[in-house]
């Protein structure tokens with residue numbers, strides 16, 4: 308019978324994951340049976356968890372520092388989508404073997420992501436098995452101010468932060484489906500391996516957005532989650548999708564990927580935000596002050612369903628709806 312086989316848990320966590328505490332709301336972090344954390348008054352605690360499995364969520368050859376960084380960021384992205392301010396994290400690490408070089412690089416990437424968002428690791432657990440990383444994060448919002456998927460209403464405008472399709476394009480290079488010699492390739496690989504959670508945009512949309520989600524599985528798939536939760540439909544103007552200069556340098560507009568990747572590829576971790584018409588000008592001005600680019604890509608409608616329309620009126624039918632994870 309297979310049993311739980313600890314990987315000398317205490318020394319591993321102590322050696323690689325115990326860092327000096329950067330938050331004074333951590334009453335007790337790593338080193339006891341459980342962490343003791345002080346939640347500020349009049350605050351809702353927002354929690355998210357995500358698991359990355361080698362060969363499913365990232366190619367098996369991914370650099371350990373990138374895996375650590377991404378494991379943290381995909382979780383922080385979920386907090387960003389709720390309008391939450393990140394605070395704490397716990398880590399469950401399943402490893403085939405205890406390899407010092409791998410653990411050193413992984414923890415460096417992990418803490419680079421954590422400290423960039425002022426997040427303290429307050430607990431950890433290690434087990435032997437196929438490489439799997441589970442991170443849970445907690446953050447705060449003022450009572451009742453979290454943004455949900457369910458608040459979108461007909462007439463709301465749909466915005467996305469940043470640009471779409473880079474991570475999906477990066478994955479095509481990482482897996483050898485595309486080959487090019489160009490600096491832009493490094494840029495899209497970085498979007499794949501070192502995503503940035505849109506924390507500041509998440510905080511700035513409080514009080515302005517009616518609904519939001521982070522784009523982890525592809526724009527259309529994640530928009531559908533908002534539509535399901537809000538019981539409405541939407542039109543996306545596919546000529547308005549924001550693409551990075553790296554993307555535009557690598558993909559020609561007559562390639563299927565020009566539309567497929569921004570609409571359906573995952574892992575960009577941008578925010579998709581619906582904003583009531585009356586708050587649109589405020590929203591745009593606030594995002595400008597925050598330094599986050601936002602692009603209007605469509606609107607919410609009462610009529611159910613998701614329509615993707617080009618300016619010439621042609622409707623787009625995606626090859627796949629929702630992101631197929633790497634495997």
Ligand SMILES: [Mg+2]
Nearest residue numbers: 385388521523
């Ligand atoms: Mg999410």
